[in-house]
Amino acid sequence: MTAPATIARILREAARQLVDAGVDSPEFDAKVLLADVLDTDINQIPLLRNQPISADQRQRLENYLRRRSNREPLQYITGETEFVGHRFRCDPRAMIPRPETELLVGTLAAHCQRHRPEAIIADIGTGCGVIAVSLALLLPYARLYATDVSTEALQLAAENAQLRGVSDRVTFLPGAYLRPLEDAGILEQIQVVVTNPPYVATDDIQDLSPEVRNFEPQQALNGGAQGLDFYRAFLPKCERLPHLQLLATEIGIGQAPAVSSLITEYLTATEVEILPDLAGILRIILAWRE
Ligand SMILES: C[S@@+](CC[C@H](N)C(=O)[O-])C[C@H]1O[C@@H](n2cnc3c(N)ncnc32)[C@H](O)[C@@H]1O
CATH class of the missing domain: 3.40.50.150 (Vaccinia Virus protein VP39)
Structure with missing residues (x-):
């Protein structure tokens, strides 16, 4: 059985997806979207790097990444600025x-x-x-x-x-x-x-x-x-x-x-x-x- 993906790996993959979509600040945007999904502050992400995320959180992140790859503004996805x-x-x-x-x-x-x-x-x-x-x-x-x-x-x-x-x-x-x-x-x-x-x-x-x-x-x-x-x-x-x-x-x-x-x-x-x-x-x- 393969180990569940860690937050660090998911973040890397998310940033790569946003690079491919031509997003200007892929690492930052990936972190903001992940923080929103995890209901945490962006500064907490490095501390959680070895933890897994749930299937539900993963699905929400995928939905966010799809929207951001379609170039929807970050603020409209998270709903705040x-x-x-x-x-x-x-x-x-x-x-x-x-x-x-x-x-x-x-x-x-x-x-x-x-x-x-x-x-x-x-x-x-x-x-x-x-x-x-x-x-x-x-x-x-x-x-x-x-x-x-x-x-x-x-x-x-x-x-x-x-x-x-x-x-x-x-x-x-x-x-x-x-x-x-x-x-x-x-x-x-x-x-x-x-x-x-x-x-x-x-x-x-x-x-x-x-x-x-x-x-x-x-x-x-x-x-x-x-x-x-x-x-x-x-x-x-x-x-x-x-x-x-x-x-x-x-x-x-x-x-x-x-x-x-x-x-x-x-x-x-x-x-x-x-x-x-x-x-x-x-x-x-x-x-x-x-
Ligand atoms: C550039 S946005 C600025 C929004 C906000 N004040 C800000 O700084 O983020 C311009 C706003 O003016 C509104 N607007 C456009 N023409 C207008 C008019 N003739 N009278 C009043 N509001 C108008 C638009 O609907 C829009 O919400």
Whole structure:
């Protein structure tokens, strides 16, 4: 009788399968999927290397590996992701949050902590809710409104607010641009707007990885011919926010000149700051209004 396969061997075989499928980080992904199946932390895997796994666990791992080999994103398979140090539910109802967006949240939270801890903030296009929920965690006196055209995404965002215990300070409203805030009669209250809108140019979507182009929601990615459709439609509407003092937006590669000039034109901004991400790409625009 052959000895049951150990975790070390299963991990090696899993990583090889993911290499063959063209996955970018096969060892890491294999470890994350195995840790999920074993219901343990990824750091525990080396300590378990000589142990066997059950037939049921093996079957679940095979199912996960099949999905990952088909290039389904890791976060959709495990159903979770991490953002500014907190765990969030993550599934195909919304786009997977990116590390660049942590910079947007960190910068805005630092500003509000210093100058406006009780801000009333609108997060336009909240997706799975990480921006609004993280800001609620970082700014315990702030009040947040989070909107999205996708009711599915909003449902996931509401689950995340519940999971992180901030449901009492984040209100979720369905609809496009400022419409949900207008319908709720709160345009006049908004002091800060944050958004990470769809900004990929339509023709560039086909060049994205299979994980992104085949699995993430198109309406979270597609920013029209030049990737600027959202900014062009949204920024002129901001004049309807009489008490807006700060707008913070994420932008795509090369979009800083176009978006900052739209902001200067429509927001009558008194100061505009453009910040690079860790890769040196101009990624965040902050605009202040008196
Ligand atoms: C790039 S995703 C960002 C999601 C999330 N805020 C994040 O940073 O991970 C953009 C989100 O905006 C939503 N969206 C697209 N067009 C919109 C519009 N006109 N008004 C409101 N939301 C919109 C999409 O459904 C999607 O959830």
